Amino acid sequence: MKAETMSTASRAWRGGRADWKLHLLSSFSSAVAFVCLASALLVVFNLDSVRERWARSGRATIFLREGTSEEAVTDLRRALEQTPGIQAVRYISQADARHEVIADKTESALAALPVEAFPASIEIEVASTTSDAEIASITEKIGKLAPVESIETYQRYTDKLKSLLHAGVAASLVLALVVLAAVVSVVASTVRLALQRRKIEIEVLHLVGATEQYVRRPFVVEGCVQGAAGAAAAVILLGVLYLVVREHVADVLRVLIGVPPTFLPWYAVGGLVALGAILGATASHFSLKRLVTV
């Protein structure tokens, strides 16, 4: 077994060394295809993190009944501050609410409204680690308290934004799948063309009595290495480009979309390299079957 592995490795090495330009070119072609796929995945992952960020508002407004005593408000604030998952609590009195709404004094109709027209409220900020179910449970409990008139969780707005971003993620995923199909085609064609050039080698091996497995093994190893090298080169190239671009746009993006840009996670990088290896090996395997004429 060890001798077979050594023989396969040395034959694959000999094949690679004898036609290193061809292998380099094949890897480069695969790398170009994988750059497109990795870029598409980069869009998917970043869009998904934006979706995650905007999927929940992270805050809620508790409107208080008219005539709620200051004592009741204080008790409610204290209770909220001690509730796990709630990060910050801010009381907005009727006067503060009116002041916030008519701050610019451009709307004369609003400015004419009396202070009683503006309900007092308590704004709460929920920790990012708190799940949607936990928030729903908290708001349900708060809603049953006597001084609470109603609760606004802004769920409708976040739901709309969430579905929009979800559609964006889905669209970019479809795009990534299309690119993946193109990558499969490019890698398969590249490997097949490379093998076509080495048809004589395959023919000779068959003529001297090599078994199918003996012929196939080093070519599959070469295809595997080629595919993996192409994918790895693509990730490295994209990583360098990402670092260069991030320097200039990271702050702007953080302000615009609320999250900093991120590179592909380690599992996606590993997956891409593994995909390259599997594609290269599979393409070699099937191309060899077609090439055998003797």
Added chain:
Amino acid sequence: MAPGRPSPFRPALRAGQRFDASASNRPILVFDNVYKSYRADKPVLRGTCLTIERGEFVFITGPSGAGKSTMLRLLYRAETVDDGRILFLGRDIARLTADSVPMLRRNVGIVFQDFKLVPNWSVYDNVAVTLEVLGIQERIIHTRVGEALERVGLAGRGQDRACVLSGGEQQRVAIARAIVGEPALILADEPTGNLDPLLATDILGLFEDIHETGTTVIFATHDRTLLDVRPRRVVVLDEGKAVDVPNGLNVEQDYDQVETSDELPTGAHYEEALPTPTERLAVA
């Protein structure tokens, strides 16, 4: 192995666990009523019968398209017969399973008109590949490849790339690759077709030398001048049948007078006319 399934190809020639003493008395190759066609309306071989004894040197000749290459391709199972049998060392080649075909080819050395060398491999690698597939140790491969290259007059050229060699040299490498595994049978499919007449005679001489060691050689050629170099058994393929020409010399005359006959399909007629190389070797 499943009952009824043909067993892997194991020639009953070499000593070992499955040595069969009676195998040494059998012909090395028998074409028994072989039919082969690529197009239904144009059969290439039509009931070809031919027997070749161990240690013979046989020219297969005939016009282009007569089926010389087809005969050889059937022998190393690049093609399969439509009907009939081809017995090599007592085993029917047509009935070999796909897994057994490599074992058959390890017992046959093949030389082609277009050399079939891997151009970017070294001369050494091109020859060594025959032994590498057998899993032989590198040290032994090194020795045997050196010997084979010496036999074909290319000693010291092992590190040259095949693509830089001349046509004659490339054919020598191909011959070294065919003989390095010491096969029972050498098949040469128009090996001189790409060479000038002088080189062609030179290459034929190499095959003669190989034959002198006891190896059976089947040499397919349409070059009639080669047939007259030495008295050898000549089989003419005509109308899809194999016909022995009684005398290896002056083939051109005999060849022109050949009439296809069902009564002359085997080597028996030839053996009456000339002692077989096997017999001559036995006398020697």
